[in-house]
Amino acid sequence: MSLRVCVLGSGSRGNSTWIRTDRTCLLVDAGFGRKETTARLSAVGESLESCKAILVSHEHQDHINGLRAVALRLKIPIYISAATRDVITWDSRFQTSGAFEIFTPGETFSIGDVEVHPLSIPHDAADPVAFTFEAEGLKAAVVTDLGYIPEVVKQRVRGCHCLVFESNHDIEMLRVGPYPWFVKQRVMSRHGHLSNNSTAQFLSEDYDGAAQVLVLAHLSETNNHPEIVRMTAVEALAQRSNGAFAAEERLESPPASQGTLWSRGHKSELHLATQNAPTPLFQF
C-alpha cells in the first residue's frame, strides 16, 4: 500500500494536485488544460487515463480551467459541492446522470480506497473547501485559497504524511506592489489568501510537525518570492514550540534542486510548488 502525491502546478494561473493509491487515482482541481495536465503527469511517470475522479475545491478559474475538458474526455465523475456546481456554467453534455457526485463540506466520503474529507474554508467563493485524504493509515491534505486558518482546519491536518499548504503573498510586497487597492484588500481579507506570515504562524504554533513532506503552494508571482517563502517557513519550523522533538531540531542546508530538510526524529522535506512545473511525485 502506498500513497503518492504530486502538485502538478500551483498559482494564480492554474492549480491541480494528483493523489493516488495502488487502486485509486484522483485529481484535486483541474486548473490546467487536458494536454498540459497529461504532459505534467507523464513528466512524473503518471497517466491521466488512470484518473477515476476530479474533486473541485471551488469555482475560481485557476482551479477549473481544464475541468470540463478532462471530465468529458475521461468520462469520470466530478466531486463537487452543490453550491459550487450551481455557480459554474455547464453545457448539455453534463446533464447525464453520474456526471456529478455531490459532497457536503464536513462530511467524509469514499472514492475507491480513499477516504476524502472536505473542509469549509474562508475564501471569496460560493462554497470553498480544502481536502484531506486517508488510505490505510496514510494521510495527505490540500489546503489553499483561504483568508485565515479556522480551528477545524488546524485540527484536521494533524497527522498528515504530506501537507500541501498555501503561502500566497508577502504582505509588504503586496502593499507596495502593482495591484489596484481593491484587489490588495481582497487578497489580504479574511476571505482572501494566506500570507507567508499567517502560514509561518501556523507552522510555529499549530502544526504538529508530522509531515514527511510539506509543500508550500499557491505562491503569488507578483507579490511573493520563493526565497522569502522558504526562509519564512524554515524560521517558523525552527521556532516550533509545541513539538515533542523541538530539542533535537536542527536545520540542514538543502541539497541542490531538493527540498529543504529539517530533522525531527524523522526526515522531513520542505518543497515549494511552482506555477510552471510539477513537484516530484512524493511517495509514502
Ligand SMILES: [Zn+2]
Ligand atoms: Zn486559487
Ligand SMILES: [Zn+2]
Ligand atoms: Zn480561489
